[in-house]
Amino acid sequence: MRRALSVVSLLMLSVALASCQFSQSEFASQAGKIGSEFAAAATTLRYVHEGRLLRGYADSSFQSYRSMLEGLGPQIPRMNGAPKGKRVERLVRLYRRAEKAVTHPCLDPGCDWRSQLRALNEASHAFQRASQG
Amino acid sequence: MSRQWLQIALGILTAIGGFVDVGAVTTAGEAGAQFGLGLIWAMVLGTLAIMLLVEMSGRFAAISKKTYAGAIRERFGFKFYLLPLSAALAANSMLLAAEMGGVSIAVSLFTGGPWRRYYPLVALLVWLMIWRGPFKLIENAPSLMGLVTFSFWVAIFLLGVPSPELVSTMWRPRVEPGQMAGYLYIAAAMLGAVISPYLVVFYSSGAREERWTRRSLVVNRASAVVGMGFGSLIGIALIILSALVLGPQGVGANTLAEVGLSMARAMGPLGSLLFATALFTTCLGAALEIVLAMSYNISQGFGWEWGEEKLPAEAPRFNLVLTLFLLLAFGIGWLNIDPIQLTLYASTFTALVLPVALFPFLVIMNDRRYLGQLTNRPWMNVALVGILLMAFVVAVVSIPLMVLSGG
Amino acid sequence: MSESEMLSMRDLMDNQLETADGRMIGRVADVEAEWRDGGELVLANLVTGPQALAGRVAHWLEVVMRFVFRGRFERTIPTSEIEGIGPTIKLRGRAEEYLVGQSDRWIARHILRYIPWSGYW
Numbered sequence: 052m053r054r055a056l057s058v059v060s061l062l063m064l065s066v067a068l069a070s071c072q073f074s075q076s077e078f079a080s081q082a083g084k085i086g087s088e089f090a091a092a093a094t095t096l097r098y099v100h101e102g103r104l105l106r107g108y109a110d111s112s113f114q115s116y117r118s119m120l121e122g123l124g125p126q127i128p129r130m131n132g133a134p135k136g137k138r139v140e141r142l143v144r145l146y147r148r149a150e151k152a153v154t155h156p157c158l159d160p161g162c163d164w165r166s167q168l169r170a171l172n173e174a175s176h177a178f179q180r181a182s183q184g
Numbered sequence: 185m186s187r188q189w190l191q192i193a194l195g196i197l198t199a200i201g202g203f204v205d206v207g208a209v210t211t212a213g214e215a216g217a218q219f220g221l222g223l224i225w226a227m228v229l230g231t232l233a234i235m236l237l238v239e240m241s242g243r244f245a246a247i248s249k250k251t252y253a254g255a256i257r258e259r260f261g262f263k264f265y266l267l268p269l270s271a272a273l274a275a276n277s278m279l280l281a282a283e284m285g286g287v288s289i290a291v292s293l294f295t296g297g298p299w300r301r302y303y304p305l306v307a308l309l310v311w312l313m314i315w316r317g318p319f320k321l322i323e324n325a326p327s328l329m330g331l332v333t334f335s336f337w338v339a340i341f342l343l344g345v346p347s348p349e350l351v352s353t354m355w356r357p358r359v360e361p362g363q364m365a366g367y368l369y370i371a372a373a374m375l376g377a378v379i380s381p382y383l384v385v386f387y388s389s390g391a392r393e394e395r396w397t398r399r400s401l402v403v404n405r406a407s408a409v410v411g412m413g414f415g416s417l418i419g420i421a422l423i424i425l426s427a428l429v430l431g432p433q434g435v436g437a438n439t440l441a442e443v444g445l446s447m448a449r450a451m452g453p454l455g456s457l458l459f460a461t462a463l464f465t466t467c468l469g470a471a472l473e474i475v476l477a478m479s480y481n482i483s484q485g486f487g488w489e490w491g492e493e494k495l496p497a498e499a500p501r502f503n504l505v506l507t508l509f510l511l512l513a514f515g516i517g518w519l520n521i522d523p524i525q526l527t528l529y530a531s532t533f534t535a536l537v538l539p540v541a542l543f544p545f546l547v548i549m550n551d552r553r554y555l556g557q558l559t560n561r562p563w564m565n566v567a568l569v570g571i572l573l574m575a576f577v578v579a580v581v582s583i584p585l586m587v588l589s590g591g
Numbered sequence: 592m593s594e595s596e597m598l599s600m601r602d603l604m605d606n607q608l609e610t611a612d613g614r615m616i617g618r619v620a621d622v623e624a625e626w627r628d629g630g631e632l633v634l635a636n637l638v639t640g641p642q643a644l645a646g647r648v649a650h651w652l653e654v655v656m657r658f659v660f661r662g663r664f665e666r667t668i669p670t671s672e673i674e675g676i677g678p679t680i681k682l683r684g685r686a687e688e689y690l691v692g693q694s695d696r697w698i699a700r701h702i703l704r705y706i707p708w709s710g711y712w
Contacts, residue, residue, distance in 0.1 A: 062580045075362040080589070087217075087436030094433050094445055103448045108456045110296030111289070112441035118522060119438055179434055183360065249678050257618065258605045262647045316708050487607045487618030489695055495710030500698035503709070 076132025079182045085123060086178030089149050092116050093171035099158050106158060113156050124150060142177060149174035191403045196411040203415025204333060205470030206286035207377030207531045210524055212419045213443035215370050216426025217436050220350055222357025224423055226371040230378030231416035233571045235408050240549050241384045242404035245391035248554040252388045253484040256544045265485055271537035272481055276382055278530035280474045280513035285523025286467030289440050293460040307514045310471050314506060315496060335458045336421035339450035343428050350427060369585035372578045373528055376535030382477040389480040393493060439524060479506035535582040538575035602676050609679040614686040620644045639691050640665035666691040
C-alpha cells in the first residue's frame with residue numbers, strides 16, 4: 052500500500068516536471084483570465100443594449116465578473132513573468148479604466164455605454180495579447 | 185407493455201438529470217470557449233464509460249438484490265470499504281456545495297440579486313425535498329424540467345452551420361503553446377465530472393427502491409445507454425454553443441453566467457432564461473441525487489435501514505446521515521469559494537480517486553454468487569479494464585495539471 | 592437452515608442483519624467462537640459495534656475506540672437467533688428484541704422528533 056502510494060506520487064511529480072514546459076507563467080495565465088473576464092463583460096454589456104439580455108441576468112453576471120477580478124489589478128506588475136516599464140504601465144492603465152466599467156456598468160439607456168464597451172474591448176485585447184507573450 | 189415503456193422513459197429522464205450537472209456545464213463551457221470542439225472526444229469517452237458503469241450497477245442490483253456499496257463491504261471487508269467511502273465523502277461534499285452554488289447562481293440570474301443570498305434557501309429546499317418528497321418526485325420532477333436543456337440544440341440550429349475551420353478542431357484541436365496543461369486539465373476535469381461515482385450509487389439504490397428484478401434488465405439497458413447518450417448530447421451542445429459564440433469573442437467561460445451568453449446570442453432574453461432554468465433544474469436534480477447517494481452509501485455499507493420512500497422516522501440513521509451531510513456541504517459552500525472553482529476542485533478530486541471507486545466493479549461484476557449467469561461478458565471486462573487504466577492516468581495527471589494550469 | 596449446509600466466513604462477516612419484521616439493523620462486524628466440552632469449536636455470537644469494526648481496521652484504532660466508548664455500543668447476537676442465511680442474515684426476533692435493533696428507534700425518539708415532518712409517532 053505504502054509502496055503503491057509512493058510510486059503514484061513519484062509519477063505525479065514527474066508528470067508535473069515534464070509538463071512544466073507546456074504551461075504558462077503566472078502572468079500569462081492571469082492575463083488570459085483578466086482578458087477573458089473583460090471580454091465577457093463587454094459581451095454582456097453589448098447584449099443588454101441590443102435587447103438580447105434581461106437586466107437581472109446582466110446584474111448577476113457583473114457580480115460574478117467582479118468577484119473573478121477581485122484584487123487582481125494591483126498585483127499585475129508584481130506577477131511572475133510580467134513585462135516591465137511602459138508596457139506594464141499601459142496594461143495597468145487599461146485595467147483601471149475597464150475595471151470601472153465592470154464595477155459600475157452602464158446597463159440603463161441614459162448613460163454612455165459605448166465608451167465603457169470600448170474600454171472593456173481595448174483592455175481585453177491588450178491582456179489577451181500580453182498573455183500570449 | 186405500456187408500463188414498461190413508461191419505465192424506460194422515466195429511466196431515461198433520470199439518467200439525463202443525473203448526467204448534466206454543474207460539473208458538466210462548467211467543463212463543457214470552458215472546453216468550448218477555450219478549445220473549440222477539441223474536447224468533444226473527452227465528453228464522448230466519459231459518456232461511454234459512465235454508460236457501462238451504470239448498466240453494470242443496475243444489472244447488479246436487479247439480479248443480486250444487493251446494492252453496490254453493500255456489496256463492496258461484503259466482498260472486500262470493512263477495511264477496504266472505508267477507502268471508497270472516504271473518497272466519496274470528500275468528493276461529494278465539495279460537489280454538493282458546488283451544485284447548490286449552481287442552483288443559487290441560477291436563481292441570481294433570474295433576479296439579479298447576489299447568489300450567496302439564495303444559498304441558504306437552496307440548501308433548505310434540497311433538505312425539504314429529500315426529507316418528505318417521495319422518490320418519484322425527486323427522480324422525475326427535475327428531470328422533466330431538465331428537458332429545457334434540449335433548447336441548447338435549438339440554439340445551435342438558430343446560430344447556423346459552424347465554419348469548416350471550427351469543425352476541424354474536433355480532430356485537430358487548436359492548442360496554443362503554453363496552453364497544453366490547461367487543455368489536458370479540462371479534459372481530466374471533464375472526465376471526472378462525467379464519470380461521477382455518485383451516479384452509480386444512486387442508480388443502483390434506485391433500482392432497489394423500485395424493486396427491480398430480472399425483468400427490469402431491458403429498462404436498465406435502455407436507461408443506461410439512451411439516457412446517458414442524451415445527457416452527453418446536451419453536454420456536447422454546450423461545447424458547440426460556447427465554441428460558436430464565446431470562443432471568437434475571447435470569452436473564456438470562467439463563470440456560469442458566461443456560458444449562458446451563447447443562449448442569449450441565439451435566442452435573445454428567452455435564451456438566457458432557458459439557460460438559467462436549465463442550470464437550476466439540472467443542478468437541483470444533481471444536488472438531490474448526491475445527498476441521497478452519500479446517505480445510501482453509508483447506510484448500505486453499515487447495514488442500516490434506508491430508503492427515500494420511507495418516512496424519516498422509519499429510517500432514522502439514513503435520514504440523520506443525509507441531514508448531517510447536507511450541513512457539511514452547506515458549510516463548505518459558505519466558505520468564500522467561487523462555485524466554479526469548487527466544481528473544478530471536486531471534479532479533479534473525483535478524477536483522482538476514480539480508480540478506488542471503480543476497481544470493485546471488476547471483481548463484483550464477475551462474481552457468480554451475485555450474478556449467476558449474468559456476470560460481465562468478456563468485452564465488458566476489457567472495457568472496464570480500459571476505463572480503470574484511463575482513470576489511473578487521469579488520477580496521476582489531474583493534480584499536477586491543476587497546479588500548472590493555474591486552476 | 593438445513594443441517595448439511597456448509598457456511599464460509601464470507602456468508603457471515605459483513606453480511607446484512609435483517610429482523611423478522613424486515614428491518615435492516617446493521618452488519619456483522621465480527622464473530623465469537625467457543626470451545627465446547629469435547630474439543631468442539633462452535634460459533635457462538637455475531638458481534639456489532641464501533642470497537643469490533645475498529646479492530647478490523649487497525650489494532651491501535653480499536654484501543655482508541657475502547658477508550659472512548661468503553662464497550663458501550665458493542666452488541667452480540669447469539670447464533671441461535673439466526674433463522675437462515677441468504678442475501679441477508681435473517682434473525683428470528685423483531686428489531687426491538689435486539690439491542691442493536693433499538694438504535695434506530697433511539698435516534699427517532701431523541702433527535703428526529705425535534706425536527707419537523709419526521710413522521711415520528
